Amino acid sequence: MKMHNFKYEGSGLNRFFGPLEAKIMEILWTTTAALxxxxxxxKLDQDKVMNFNTVMTVMNRLVDKGILQKNSVARSFMYxxxxxxxxxxxxxxxxxxxxxxxxxxxxxxxxMVDALDKVDPxxxxxxxxxxxELKKDR
Amino acid sequence: MKMHNFKYEGSGLNRFFGPLEAKIMEILWTTTAALxxxxxxxKLDQDKVMNFNTVMTVMNRLVDKGILQKNSVARSFMYxxxxxxxxxxxxxxxxxxxxxxxxxxxxxxxxMVDALDKVDPxxxxxxxxxxxELKKDR
DNA sequence: CACCCCCTACTACAATTTGTAGTGTAAGGA
DNA sequence: TCCTTACACTACAAATTGTAGTAGGGGGTG
Numbered sequence: 001m002k003m004h005n006f007k008y009e010g011s012g013l014n015r016f017f018g019p020l021e022a023k024i025m026e027i028l029w030t031t032t033a034a035l036x037x038x039x040x041x042x043k044l045d046q047d048k049v050m051n052f053n054t055v056m057t058v059m060n061r062l063v064d065k066g067i068l069q070k071n072s073v074a075r076s077f078m079y080x081x082x083x084x085x086x087x088x089x090x091x092x093x094x095x096x097x098x099x100x101x102x103x104x105x106x107x108x109x110x111x112m113v114d115a116l117d118k119v120d121p122x123x124x125x126x127x128x129x130x131x132x133e134l135k136k137d138r
Numbered sequence: 139m140k141m142h143n144f145k146y147e148g149s150g151l152n153r154f155f156g157p158l159e160a161k162i163m164e165i166l167w168t169t170t171a172a173l174x175x176x177x178x179x180x181k182l183d184q185d186k187v188m189n190f191n192t193v194m195t196v197m198n199r200l201v202d203k204g205i206l207q208k209n210s211v212a213r214s215f216m217y218x219x220x221x222x223x224x225x226x227x228x229x230x231x232x233x234x235x236x237x238x239x240x241x242x243x244x245x246x247x248x249x250m251v252d253a254l255d256k257v258d259p260x261x262x263x264x265x266x267x268x269x270x271e272l273k274k275d276r
Numbered sequence: 277c278a279c280c281c282c283c284t285a286c287t288a289c290a291a292t293t294t295g296t297a298g299t300g301t302a303a304g305g306a
Numbered sequence: 307t308c309c310t311t312a313c314a315c316t317a318c319a320a321a322t323t324g325t326a327g328t329a330g331g332g333g334g335t336g
Contacts, residue, residue, distance in 0.1 A: 190283085
């Protein structure tokens with residue numbers, strides 16, 4: 001279930017998935033219960049109904065990639081994500097942050113401060129606190 | 139010259155380019171002067187010589203993407219990166235750090251501390267300093 | 277002057293990823 | 307028994323990247 005890319009474009013799940021994949025994951029992560037293909041197809045519907053086979057193909061590819069799991073129930077399959085959205089985000093954040101620092105080192109440090117300040121200055125305080133905490137424990 | 143992906147796999151330029159592209163950029167960024175295709179081809183040579191046309195195709199695609207520029211000199215073209223490696227890295231670092239924080243917010247903050255601590259604890263001090271500096275200026 | 281060589285341009289094909297969709301098949305209900 | 311339904315299998319298009327063949331033009335050489 002290893003991701004391969006973090007896309008510069010888009011936002012949210014679109015950073016990790018193709019557009020249709022992202023919509024499907026959005027639906028599955030928004031719903032608590034597992035869903036059938038038909039249910040996902042129904043929830044997808046915006047302007048035009050997606051072809052059933054299209055939805056099925058994409059969902060089964062997500063199963064192949066280890067992102068979804070399917071369970072046979074009666075005559076259909078029920079699909080649901082292998083991990084929760086929170087766990088997914090947590091994993092990606094950890095992986096990417098680590099890679100970023102590994103790759104850019106002190107360059108990234110500079111940009112972090114700028115970015116935090118711009119996106120949400122409160123996070124700067126939070127970061128400062130975290131650093132202090134870590135240092136205290138030694 | 140917008141990049142599209144940051145790859146989880148690989149390291150250095152391989153995070154941004156295909157394997158051959160990365161080798162070519164590595165060569166062009168390592169050499170101060172602009173180079174001809176033939177020169178790049180010669181420097182590429184490890185075990186087997188790359189086909190001249192292959193090198194040319196990839197280099198011209200990099201030109202199309204705005205990553206390389208070519209200048210007609212005598213009967214050949216000289217290729218060189220549009221921006222220095224430092225500028226490239228700077229840009230990517232800024233963009234990615236920003237996106238990361240935008241996407242993950244406080245989640246990323248936590249992971250930053252962990253990652254910095256693991257990769258290079260000195261960077262934690264540097265980060266702390268940077269935060270203090272920024273706050274002082276207000 | 278004719279010809280050849282070198283370098284470039286153009287074209288093409290394979291593998292991978294993602295979206296899209298048709299056809300075939302099996303199983304259960306009417 | 308036959309039809310509906312859901313799934314499996316197959317296929318194709320566009321984009322990306324690596325790979326390479328063929329064609330063409332321009333200048334040097336015999």
